[in-house]
Amino acid sequence: MSITESTARKYELQDPDVRLMLEVRDDNAAAFEELMLRYQRRLITVLEHLTSKRDIAEDLAQEVFLRVYRARKTYKPGSKFSTWLFTIANNVASNARRGMARRKEVQVDSANGSSFMPANPLEQMAKEASALMPTRQLDKLEMSEVVRLAIETLNERQRMAVLLSKFEDMSYVDIAESMDLSVQAIKSLLSRARANLKVAIEPYLKEGAKPVAD
Amino acid sequence: MSESPDNSTVAQELDEQLVAYLDGELVDEQRAEVESRLASDETVRRRLQELDRTWELLSELPVSEVDEENFTRSTVEMIAVAASQEVEAYQEETRKKNWLQYSLAFILGIAACYGGFLLTHQVTSAENQQLLSDLPVIESIDEYQRVENIEFLELLEQQGLFAEEVESEM
Incomplete structure (x- = not known):
């Protein structure tokens, strides 16, 4: 879909990062560095939770910035910069x-379509936690791990939608554009994702909430 | 307990509305409708709280720690390498294009030379043919110039006085 001049002008006026990207288009290296500084942490955070692997997340983030650089000459703002970047x-x-699925470097979870992580890590952790320490309160570190594993039970689309919503605070419209889906599809994805997360996390909340026995 | 498809669809639609409500994605009318249901239905209120609590727990996910200077430097270096490769590829393509243009110009030059040669050859050949046919006359031009008129020569030919010389030259 072609971007009209008025749309491009609107985003140029509204979004300072769009203005930076337009400077990158004019070969301003400092502007590109500034954009990287603004987005690298956010990008790596989303990609790390998406892939569950830090080194892969950093490689992918570099690939994203490389694509931004290569696309600079044809860049025309048709959305917020963050939407375009994601x-x-x-x-x-x-x-x-x-690519990873083709190389069979990871075990594909056929049940939920997730391919970055081995199958059922949360279930395995639940059994271990339940067997070893069934009655204690979950501490912050463990809670963080439980949530991380719960995220990994979501399929790729649900996970991406959740991460963009939670970490990037994106609207449904922006998430839909980033993922090339309809707004209604995003509404359904996020609803199912929240319901799935609840199912995955609830046992821990109930288990962890039990008082410590004397 | 398994839900019937209808119940499952209704539950899914309710979840969608509640989640959109929590995310601030409903228009005024839809929001009012959800708030009305929340006010009148304890089950819906509990479901909203569950979905909200789960969402809040996502805040426990850590934000990635990034060595920003190092990451920026390595990314810029990677892009610089990619950019230089692009420049090299562009130069190589330009070299190929130039070579093609020079080759084409050379071939056209050769073709033009050959065409010129053929044309010149054709023109000069015609001139030579004319000269060749005129050669007996040219060789004896001095003698012919001494004769005052053509009728005299015709008379000499009719009498056959120089038939042998004429035949030998023909």
């Missing part, structure tokens, strides 16, 4: 997932 990130992550 559209690229979503494509890069999808390509990486397909």
Whole structure:
């Protein structure tokens, strides 16, 4: 879909990062560095939770910035810069997932479509936690791990939608654009994702909430 | 307990509305409708709280720690390498294009030379043919110039006085 001049002008006026990207288009290296500084942590955070692997997340983030650089000459603002950036990130992550699946470097979870992580890590952890320490309160570190594993039970689309919503505070419209889906599809994805997360996390909340026996 | 498809669809639609409500994605009318249901239905209120609590727990996920200077430097270096490769590829393509243009110009030059040669050859050949046919006359031009008129020569030919010389030259 072509971007009209008025749309481009609107985003240029509204979004300072779009203005920076337009400077990158004019070969301003300092502007590109500034954009990287603004987005690298956010990008790596989303990609790390998406892939569950820090080194892969950093490689993918670099690939995203490389694509931004290569696309600079044809850049025309048709959305907020962050939406455009995470559209690229979503494509890069999808390509990486397909590549990994082809090379069979990871075990594919056929039940939920997740391919970055081995199957049922949360279930395994639940059994271990239940067997070893059934009655104690979950501490912050463990809670963080439980949530991380719960995220990994979601399929790729649900996970991406959740991460963009939670970490990037994106609207449904922006998430839909980043993931090339309809707004209604995003509404359903996020609803199912929250319900799935509840199912995955609830046993821990109940287990952890039990008082310590004398 | 398994839900019937209808119940499952209804539950899914309710979840969608509640989640959209929590995310601030409903228009005024839809929001009012959800708030009305929340006010009148304890089950819906409990479901909203569960979904909200789970969402809040996602805040426990850590934000990645990044060595920003190192990451930026390595990314810029990687992009610089990619950019130089792009420049090299562009130069190589330009070299190929130039070579093609020079080759084409050379071939056209050769073709033009050959065409010129053929044309010149054709023109000069015609001139030579004319000269060749005129050679007996040219060789004896001095003698012919001494004769005052053509009728005299025709008379000499009719009498056959120089038939042998004429035949030998023909």
